[in-house]
Amino acid sequence: MIAKATIEHLDEIIKIENSSFDKPWSLIHFKSDLDKDKISRNWVYLEDNQIIAYVFGWLIENEYHLNNIAVRKDFRGKNIASKLFDFVIADLINLNAETVMLEVSANNLPARKLYESKGFIPVGARKDYYTKGDDAVLYILELKNIGVNK
Numbered sequence: 068m069i070a071k072a073t074i075e076h077l078d079e080i081i082k083i084e085n086s087s088f089d090k091p092w093s094l095i096h097f098k099s100d101l102d103k104d105k106i107s108r109n110w111v112y113l114e115d116n117q118i119i120a121y122v123f124g125w126l127i128e129n130e131y132h133l134n135n136i137a138v139r140k141d142f143r144g145k146n147i148a149s150k151l152f153d154f155v156i157a158d159l160i161n162l163n164a165e166t167v168m169l170e171v172s173a174n175n176l177p178a179r180k181l182y183e184s185k186g187f188i189p190v191g192a193r194k195d196y197y198t199k200g201d202d203a204v205l206y207i208l209e210l211k212n213i214g215v216n217k
Contacts, residue, residue: 069154072109072121074101079118080111087137090197097123100134108158112138112151120147122155131159133169136178143177152185160210167210170196170203182206186213 072080077097084091100107100123108131112120120138124131133155138147159167170193171178183189187206196203 068113069110069151070113072101072111072123074098076111076118076121077101080121083118083121083137083139084135086140092135100125108155110151110155110158112147114142120151122151124155126159126162126164129163129165131155131164131167133167148181149184152181156185156208156210156213165210167208169206171206172197173202173204179204182208 077094080097081091081094084097100109103125106125106127107123108126109123110121111118118139119142120136122133122136124133124135136148136151138151156167167187169182169187171182173179173192185208187208189204190207191205193203193205195201
């Protein structure tokens with residue numbers, strides 16, 4: 068089940084975040100995103116009332132910027148991120164969003180493979196975006212290109 072992320076989910080989100088990233092977001096960062104109610108579109112993927120994955124992003128006018136996504140380590144490789152992406156994309160189409168943008172580490176090949184399988188196109192790079200030697204690849208998805216935008 069996919070549900071809107073709330074403050075009550077943050078303990079589990081933080082555990083997934085800390086085990087997923089070398090430079091994880093802090094609790095304050097997640098709380099701040101949840102407080103941006105007018106632009107935030109944040110979701111959790113639940114199984115047996117446990118958070119398995121989450122996605123945080125901002126919808127500003129017709130552009131969604133995916134800020135953070137992670138899947139619990141013991142659930143990776145089970146298409147959870149793909150299902151979460153499908154949900155987010157459907158939600159954005161319902162809101163008449165036009166594009167989705169994100170940055171991902173050039174070294175994160177599983178994530179890049181997922182994004183490209185969903186139709187994201189690399190459009191640029193940011194040198195040393197994460198740390199020295201860890202560049203970001205900029206991706207964009209035009210929702211009209213997936214054939215279901217109104």
